[in-house]
Amino acid sequence: MPATTFDAIIIGSGQAGNPLATALAGAGRKVALIEENRLGGSCINYGCSPTKTLIATAERLHQLRTAAQVAAPETAHAADLRVDLGAAVARKDRVVAAMREGVRANLTKKQPNITLFEGHAAFTGPHALHVALATGRTQGLTAPLIFINTGTRAAIPDVDGLADVGYLSTTQLLDLKELPEHLIILGGGYIGLEFGQMFRRFGSRVTVVESGPQLLEREDDDVCRGLQDALGAEGVEFVLNARAHSVSRSPSGTITVSATTSTGERRLRGSHLLVATGRTPNSDKLGLGFAGVKTDEKGYIPVNNNLQTNVKGVYALGDIHPGPQFTHLAYDDYRVVRDALLHGRKRSARDRPLPYVMFTDPPMARIGLDEGQAQDKNVPYRVATMPVRTIGRAQHTSEARGFWKVLVGKDDRLLGATLLGPEAGEIMAVIEVAMAGRLKYQQLQEMIFAHPTWAEGLNNVFRDLKKGGK
Template structure:
């Protein structure tokens, strides 16, 4: 093999950290090679946020039609039994993501001549050398800076018998179905399982969710996860908690999932099976050992507070390093590295807020500490909660489900919040800005919000603060 082609930076993976970093480095005059084995845009555009939220919009519109009578609108004939035209919904989803993918391609290739995009699989051959398997052969590259942004894939459990023979879906394959499942069985009660479960229930499927823990969303307070479970049960979703899925079998009439519970063995019958059992990093085929990079037990790449691995000049960005897996954090990884390399500004990746939103209806939005985390960290706090039903906007829109809970420290500044209700993610963003600006809760109580918007509830939620 000839000597490696040198460049200034190699980026492995076209995700939400890698793409903008390529543009920033190229804009600063660096020669950048970006390598993508699959589809440009990473998991967010192709398998995660874009397809999921596009299809959730379809499900929400259908739900609004079915429930029109709640706001005294006449119910159209047949609306109560409305089911989705799934093939059309999938086609719309595909059209949306193809447009976004084309935008990524144009931005990387047409608008930035300093970026070379290669379609192939990359693997390390040394600390700063990479071999790329292309259709026309193997090409070896070298660079002082290498960024790993290869994302994750569905973790397939190895303790459920019969998966391969019986067949199953991941979140990716489920969103390519052309025919509506009669009864969707879901293993996993995290945000992926809940969002897709409510989506297909509103599409017209029966849905049963099996979770091995005692509650949904293991990182949430019990009152929050319990309230969301009640809202989803009201739509007809069945939950089996504290259940270990052990075996799946298929017959002429469908699937049978066998789960062990404290009350005995359960047999759940359905037509389709979704595994929403977490994610695993795409690091096992990168040849990391040749670079001197080790992974943890789950395959994630440890990094320091600057997102650098133990090999100088090699970074891990996005979901391949340990920590929460969200698009907005991956994008912030890009900003941390960009500022350090191009602007001489350093900011720790370990000292940043974690906002996130579960796009069920009602939405669940979280920022900062919850009660369990505050107790674990021994952080003194006061807590207040308020039912969403008292907010004027909830009454106007007939969306009374849920509650808001806020935590305040001894300095009167916000420690965190969990909001379950309509437009919770948007209201949570107001709290995040207040936390960033170190506002005291009294300032939020006195802000003049436009009437009648959801955020107006922030004038009242702090009214009954108390020690736990």
């Protein structure tokens, strides 16, 4: 069958690919969009949306169980509430299905210039692809512009016996209908901690095994300690400095993780094992060699400031290129390319603001530099830290765990902030806007915020600025 020519081909319907397809089609370009799995990419199908939906269920259960702290003693029986995991998963599935159907409708019913191909794509040349369709047919496609938006999958560590025990990826755990008795999690990063607290609140015993000396290797020590204390108070167990070297399953189904720790050999036994040790790019089956597209030693596709690969006309968007892996950055990749191709405005994808939130309870939010980064880059700074319990709203709600930490430069402008506490992501957004507007910290310190809100804490957090450094 002869190849069909398009103006642009997009491989992967993630948070960069979908809006780009819509924008190009709206500008009159003939667009082919190829998706091998489910429309919407990782965020909608097995990332942000399903995870945060289940976390919301766990949080609601926790609020009901702890209602006696702020209500009449008669509510104490709520402490016995248990999750119906099957019902929680069914609700998650309904949320995800509605979002996925919305994506399909937008791409197919509202955009006559978009042709959707459901199947696996592989390059046969710099601007040519072969698509093995789900129907069993094949289709050749060509275009002067090709955008790779194929994302990542779970990285599986090299641990003896792991492949034989029936471990769970985060995708599989999201569909589990029966509550694990004891969930062991390999990996104390953002994903491991969110899932750990979630399943602890669902009722599982949870043990997090982390190879490093602390959780969240990219965060300041005080943030890691604060999160470990908060989750530990709810019963999540942590084994740090522990390198898992073998995994086995007994005839009765018990999983044993053997790990070398700083205090000697540990054997951890549980009913289920979640592997949350990072991600690896989906670049190995794209036939990139036929196109001449280069990858780095980890399989990611390097790009320039405009998200172009080493091959002219071929771009890499989202998690498939090196750098932080966040949905909002993938969406901004779309905006960088859209502006360059359709509006004649070029801006760099380098050194963009990097806001992110971890949806534990208390949540953790970051924008700009933290202390470790400022010290590594030799950036002079002053730092102030304020306990959340001093904010009036915390006293009203009894949500008093955590602290806010802000960094200020020599010119009195904000360098960054790390917030651990209720509504951390929303407060971080206020700080990000102030940073974008290059406001000096005194303007936030003197600003009138409605009382009593969490944002009101911005009047006080800068009160005790001290010179930072080692």
